[in-house]
Amino acid sequence: MRTGLLSAALFLLTTLSTVAQTVYTGDQVIDKVTYKGIFLTLPISDRQVEKEWEDYIKPYGKISSSRSVYRITTADMRDISAEPVNFTSQVKGNKKSTTIFAAFDMGGGNYVAPGNGNYDAASKWLTDFATKTVYNDEVRVAEDGFNEAQKAHQKSVKNGERLVRDIENNKKEKERLLRKIDENAKELEQLTKDVETNKTEQATALTEVDNKKKNVETVKTKKQ
Template sequence: MKLRNILVSVSLLLTAANTQAQTVYAGEQTIDKQVYKGLFLTIPLSDKQVEKDWEEYIKSFGRSSSSRGTYRITTADMKDISAEPVNFTSQVKGNKKSTTVFTAYDLGGGNYVSAGNGNYDAADKMLKDFAAKSLYNDEVRVAEEGFNESQKNHQKMVKKGETLARDIENNKKEKEKLLRKIDENAKELEQLLKDVETNKVDQTTASTDMDNKRKNVETVKAKKQ
């Protein structure tokens, strides 16, 4: 838990720095052949990640419909921007490295929130709050991925250590087995050497007996003559 807290703290600092660098600017965007006045903000994150975060972020404003990166809430509940329901249209476009979020707030009859009116600051804050949240989520995700990878590597090293411990134990058993075999071999050699000496005596005895038997044969044959 301590490591996770450190990672989150680092993520918060990085997110704060990145958020301060984000700039909201007013402009127009054509969506489905209709021109909308609104606000833009570019975030240095992948479009897929931002779309996922954006869908989650705007849930609190009401039921939305989406199509190819365009999101609409016809009666959005945005109290900070308007006491009345807002016809909210947004679009998320980008690539793997950078994504731009466009938002248009129709207060009724094509009266859009724009620079200079009283709702602009609230709309500006909404986008910056989203950027901060999305950047924070990304920093935490990256930090957790790094931690998970490190944890997997640690588990891998622990398993390798367990395998090495088993190998050492098996090696010890094999050594004991070999030492017993060497001891048995030495005893067998000692017995073989004794058997060789005994065999030499037996050979001498057998040779002497053979000579005596040959002489006996010669003696018997000589009697016949």
């Protein structure tokens, strides 16, 4: 168990190191409006990331979402800014990789960016999400693997029980066939005896026929 947890922890650290290298700043056009923000790429499916992302930003205010775009007007994100933030994000990806774009507008188009005091906090906020999401995904994959292994074991047990029943049925069938063979041998022996008896009966009957025939001829001769 400890070995498994250690392996998972090492994998998580390695993955997060890779994730940290994929955090970068840039512009993103959303609904024909250009936003300045931070990009974060995760080696996880977009469907899974969207679920995690919506849960992650939910505490900061009322979410307005459409086509993988999430907005929170006057978000209360005090770890990033003491003042309300107009938060806009977009999730794009596929089954293997997902990129999140997050823009933090502190008012009048004053976006969080490298060089201002809010950037490190925003970057850490995204990194914290990466840590949480990668961990949850690892747990999900491990649980899926466990469930599959459990199903395979249950299937193997049921198959073993079926094989035991088949063996018992085979033994019973063998016993039945052996009894049938024994009965068949006895029947054959009796039939053989019956055939010999029948031959004797046929010979006796034939003799009787000859005798009766002679008797008929004798009677006819006397009448003449």
